[in-house]
Amino acid sequence: MSHEFPADSVGLVQPQTLHFDQPLALACGRTLNCYDLVIETYGTLNADRSNAILICHALSGHHHVAGYHTADDKKPGWWDSAIGPGKPIDTNKFFVIGLNNLGGCHGSTGPGSTNPDTGKPYGPDFPIVTVQDWVNSQVRLADHFGIDQWAAIVGGSLGGMQALQWSIDFPERLRHCLVIASAPKLSAQNIAFNEVARQAISRDIEFHDGHYYGEDTVPRTGLMLARMLGHITYLSADGMREKFGRELRSGNLSFDFTPQFEVESYLRYQGERFSTEFDANTYLLMTKALDYYDPAAEYGDCLATAVAQTRCKFFVAAFTTDWRFAPERSREIVDALIDAGKKVSYAEIAADHGHDAFLIPIPRYMEVFRAYMTQVDADVPALTTGEGN
């Protein structure tokens, strides 16, 4: 069937669910006794398991990072632009794992999963998980595959925070850390936007204090509003001007409240679609993981101290019109790494696409990404059997 897909696609892929039985202690003080992680893999793990790359996802991401689920699937995984044969993350060379994080709504254990203690969905009783919790769960995933050291851990946005945290908490377990369109912690403005989204969801009459699973409903309005708002922060003002301008759907002002400007109907469509696809409790958890992320907090609020113990090389990239996580935020990471004497490559990519740019195959971005991944590949140790690299 793969002949139906582009030549540089990983083609047809299938998720798999891994069950973990070892209790996972969480930052909040609670413990998950067991949990599932749903994953996808692309490419082939080499004999000494040294060519593995972990892809960490952002707020609304999941395990389906590249390829297609069915022969007539029109839409590939969310980062298909960067992952596949010959692409920056070249599946001819690397073994790539994408996962859905704990607390997610795409198959991994989360608020919609059955709480073994009650036999009902966790709902709002699912613990608030942190970036560090996710990293700890991903360590189990590495162990499951016998991967002692990742060739690279790669993430954009909230995914970049996970990659960065890996480098701090498990310095020996990755050779490269790629932090794209991310930040070392949220700003007050970032938190404020998240709080509006959370209020929109939790005050939706269909939210039922998070127990909507049993009510045969979902807080669609709240999720729609959260997504509309999120979407504005993912795009740049310039990008929106270029994409929509002040264009009217019909020629004239209607003097009513139907959507008139193109940008209005676009946002409504995006919001409504999302509200049927995503879980509200998961959205709340993901925004909280973002708000809480602050790796320097344990190190006297000094990021350079936090990264002092890292052993990997770093690639940090930012996009000029990203105002959710502006280039200055990436430069905070770069500066801390330099202060700590670490090896870091930094690319600031000119792009009109705002925060979303990290998902878009902008030529200059793909070039530097590819160039860096060539170094990642060169750093894959030659197999003792001579087959490697």
Place this chain on the structure above:
Amino acid sequence: MSHEFPADSVGLVQPQTLHFDQPLALACGRTLNCYDLVIETYGTLNADRSNAILICHALSGHHHVAGYHTADDKKPGWWDSAIGPGKPIDTNKFFVIGLNNLGGCHGSTGPGSTNPDTGKPYGPDFPIVTVQDWVNSQVRLADHFGIDQWAAIVGGSLGGMQALQWSIDFPERLRHCLVIASAPKLSAQNIAFNEVARQAISRDIEFHDGHYYGEDTVPRTGLMLARMLGHITYLSADGMREKFGRELRSGNLSFDFTPQFEVESYLRYQGERFSTEFDANTYLLMTKALDYYDPAAEYGDCLATAVAQTRCKFFVAAFTTDWRFAPERSREIVDALIDAGKKVSYAEIAADHGHDAFLIPIPRYMEVFRAYMTQVDADVPALTTGEGN
């Protein structure tokens, strides 16, 4: 009682309601047969009625611009910082009128007023009014006072749009136009934020398609969300960082969804307070007036052409961290005025306060504002009786 107020305050003030009987044709094609405007005035109108200043309000503003309503009133009018004896708009020299615009919820005819055709509140049947409609209604207000020519028309944000429109539609009727923290039209991003606010309100289950007046309820959640979101856009990211940082209300993360960061509780408080004070239908109308404003549209999309017919002098001011209406947007107005050969003073004020800066007595801002108003005063014609100026 005025001894209880600061010396540079206009002191105790009282609103008054003016009734207008002459039908007002609106841009939407409908006509208001009669309407009320509630106003306040400060200072004394001189004998030839040449020292009058009109203050136009922004989205959530009203007629109570300066002074106090009661002897123990803690909070003065919304622009008290700029208006009073010895202040930039000096009430020892000028006669100042503030009004609540048509469609408002502070006493002027609006959605909460009784529709004479039905005997019930207009609700969603109140016509969508435009900046031009407001200017036309304000012309009646000038006529009521016998003011042939305003010494100045002054407005910030949406208020600046009204001042600008006056200069285009009634060039003979003002000598000075002060456009502060404004824009010649909304950007796609501006419209997008407004649309999220509108969706939050209109999808609130308590909105009842705008007929909530009869349901003994108001869409508080929607209004709260709209205000929280608006508030983020009124502040700058830098200002929020300085004001709130990532400070926690208590020392530790709570791992629940109670407000933890200072910025969260601040926004919730602001949103909740607003939701008990402001009318939802008015909020919808005001955002629509913003979206629709585009004075160049009737002039081949050329702002320089639109302002070619103006006769007044202009003062345009913008604030460095205002990202709702960034300085570039003010410079579009300035550039158009220069292209059209008009006299314009432009001040770009360094301030951390974002869009809200226009309400704050920032020293440099007050200085240039005062300096310009001195020129406005100098341009008040000497009275034929010799008493003037």
